[in-house]
Amino acid sequence: MADRGRQRPVGLVTRGTTNPNRLRRVDNWIVETCGDRLRAAADPLVVDLGYGATPVTAVELRDRLAARVRADVRVVGLEIDPVRVAAAAPAADPPGLTFARGGFELAGLRPTVVRAFNVLRQYDESEVADAWRTVTDRLAPGGVLVEGTCDELGRLAGWLLIDSTGPRTLTLAARLTTLESPARLAERLPKALIHRNVPGEHIHALLRALDDAWQAAAGLAPFGPRQRWLTAVGTLRSTGWPVLDRPHRWRHGELTLPWPTIAPT
Numbered sequence: 001m002a003d004r005g006r007q008r009p010v011g012l013v014t015r016g017t018t019n020p021n022r023l024r025r026v027d028n029w030i031v032e033t034c035g036d037r038l039r040a041a042a043d044p045l046v047v048d049l050g051y052g053a054t055p056v057t058a059v060e061l062r063d064r065l066a067a068r069v070r071a072d073v074r075v076v077g078l079e080i081d082p083v084r085v086a087a088a089a090p091a092a093d094p095p096g097l098t099f100a101r102g103g104f105e106l107a108g109l110r111p112t113v114v115r116a117f118n119v120l121r122q123y124d125e126s127e128v129a130d131a132w133r134t135v136t137d138r139l140a141p142g143g144v145l146v147e148g149t150c151d152e153l154g155r156l157a158g159w160l161l162i163d164s165t166g167p168r169t170l171t172l173a174a175r176l177t178t179l180e181s182p183a184r185l186a187e188r189l190p191k192a193l194i195h196r197n198v199p200g201e202h203i204h205a206l207l208r209a210l211d212d213a214w215q216a217a218a219g220l221a222p223f224g225p226r227q228r229w230l231t232a233v234g235t236l237r238s239t240g241w242p243v244l245d246r247p248h249r250w251r252h253g254e255l256t257l258p259w260p261t262i263a264p265t
């Protein structure tokens with residue numbers, strides 16, 4: 001009867017596709033962007049929501065945070081599919097890494113950081129705002145949700161940082177050595193934006209501007225794709241896009257913008 005009074009997990013069981021190292025780009029960004037929040041937290045609790053058919057990305061998240069943020073971080077992998085919760089049990093390493101059944105209601109936990117990757121992709125766009133609110137209402141004070149999507153190998157990714165006031169930033173990230181064109185990032189936009197890549201929408205204008213800047217920097221290709229990306233992002237900023245972060249993040253193939261500049265119209 002331990003579950004009496006506990007809310008039913010909120011959400012749907014969806015495809016469980018995952019891959020080792022698929023989420024390294026967003027994990028590195030979480031280390032840098034959310035590290036101070038976790039260092040300051042009385043309880044450094046992180047939820048990996050919807051870890052999929054195997055818990056590999058939850059294991060990696062714990063390893064990265066324990067090595068680079070604080071050794072006593074606690075990662076809880078939550079899955080709505082009880083079969084996947086049972087399958088993850090051998091990978092648990094309590095108290096730093098545990099697995100449980102749960103959905104957007106976070107199984108009664110109050111984490112400082114929630115990573116939800118490739119979860120909302122299979123929901124309807126109309127369900128996104130409620131899912132965000134259900135999660136953010138349950139965060140620890142000052143907590144954040146990092147929600148996004150990536151391709152199977154983690155070479156193209158897009159994610160949002162969301163707090164109790166709503167979305168704050170969009171980050172796009174690509175493996176530069178295999179990037180033909182930044183237009184490819186359109187395939188991996190978070191659910192709230194993926195259907196908005198059409199003329200008249202800010203995200204469409206952003207991807208056009210980024211692609212134009214990348215093409216204009218083609219002459220730098222012999223110096224490597226990193227140099228080309230740095231130049232393209234610099235051009236974007238000089239033409240009025242309020243690019244956040246400093247070039248040391250851009251070097252990783254990242255681009256972060258405030259939400260209001262790319263929010264659906």
Ligand SMILES: C[S@@+](CC[C@H](N)C(=O)[O-])C[C@H]1O[C@@H](n2cnc3c(N)ncnc32)[C@H](O)[C@@H]1O
Nearest residue numbers: 011013014016018050051052080103104117118
């Ligand atoms: C595509 S897998 C993503 C796995 C991993 N996060 C990754 O990016 O590689 C999506 C998983 O999210 C789970 N899921 C979907 N909705 C959920 C919810 N509301 N709460 C918890 N898990 C959920 C599904 O059951 C599925 O296993």
